[in-house]
Amino acid sequence: MKDSSKTIISWDQVDTVLVDMDGTLLDLAFDNFFWREVVPKEYAKQNGLSENIAREELMSRYKALQGRLEWYCIDYWTDDLNLDIRGLKHKYQSRIQFLPGAIEFLDYLRISKKRVILVTNAHPDTFAIKAQKTGVDKHVDAVFSSHEFEFPKEHKEFWPRFYASQKFTLLRTVLIDDSAPVLEAARDFGIGKTIAISCPDSRFASQEVAGFVSVEGVEKLIF
Numbered sequence: 332m333k334d335s336s337k338t339i340i341s342w343d344q345v346d347t348v349l350v351d352m353d354g355t356l357l358d359l360a361f362d363n364f365f366w367r368e369v370v371p372k373e374y375a376k377q378n379g380l381s382e383n384i385a386r387e388e389l390m391s392r393y394k395a396l397q398g399r400l401e402w403y404c405i406d407y408w409t410d411d412l413n414l415d416i417r418g419l420k421h422k423y424q425s426r427i428q429f430l431p432g433a434i435e436f437l438d439y440l441r442i443s444k445k446r447v448i449l450v451t452n453a454h455p456d457t458f459a460i461k462a463q464k465t466g467v468d469k470h471v472d473a474v475f476s477s478h479e480f481e482f483p484k485e486h487k488e489f490w491p492r493f494y495a496s497q498k499f500t501l502l503r504t505v506l507i508d509d510s511a512p513v514l515e516a517a518r519d520f521g522i523g524k525t526i527a528i529s530c531p532d533s534r535f536a537s538q539e540v541a542g543f544v545s546v547e548g549v550e551k552l553i554f
């Protein structure tokens with residue numbers, strides 16, 4: 332592990348670490364379970380549909396909003412589906428958890444004196460629930476939700492806005508994220524290093540993230 336991680340990243344060339352939350356630090360199993368199981372079940376109940384029909388309808392609604400800020404917006408879904416999304420997230424919050432090795436990775440960055448900024452597309456209320464459950468906010472130097480910048484991280488408008496608010500040396504910054512469109516937008520903007528997470532949901536096998544250097548999980552970046 333020691334040797335392979337060195338070929339992926341040289342930490343002495345990095346000052347700032349931009350790290351994603353869901354699928355990078357926290358297990359995407361929660362989000363997948365929530366949107367693919369919990370929400371369809373509740374939606375079916377509320378509208379007198381079978382769960383399969385409800386799931387099919389929701390999947391196409393989700394798909395239509397992919398890459399847009401609404402997709403991440405708890406208020407949008409609360410109104411659109413007429414479901415108490417906040418309440419449901421609270422109800423199932425015991426399933427929210429770190430990915431293996433994520434805390435050790437953040438500890439390593441702290442000891443190494445890197446500036447660690449959590450940058451998430453999660454809505455601030457979703458972030459609050461996840462932070463309360465895991466304490467992830469206590470392991471980083473700062474937290475930003477893309478909602479503050481009016482564009483999601485996969486949109487090219489996000490990065491100049493975020494950069495203007497933060498000021499970091501592009502070439503000495505790494506972004507770690509499980510989303511290829513997000514990594515692409517960051518790379519196009521000029522973020523010096525990008526690393527993909529290929530196993531964001533601990534229940535599934537890892538999947539190649541085309542076009543990016545990837546590791547199964549952040550723990551593979553510690554040496």
Ligand SMILES: [Mg+2]
Pocket residue numbers: 351352353354355508509510
């Ligand atoms: Mg993610």
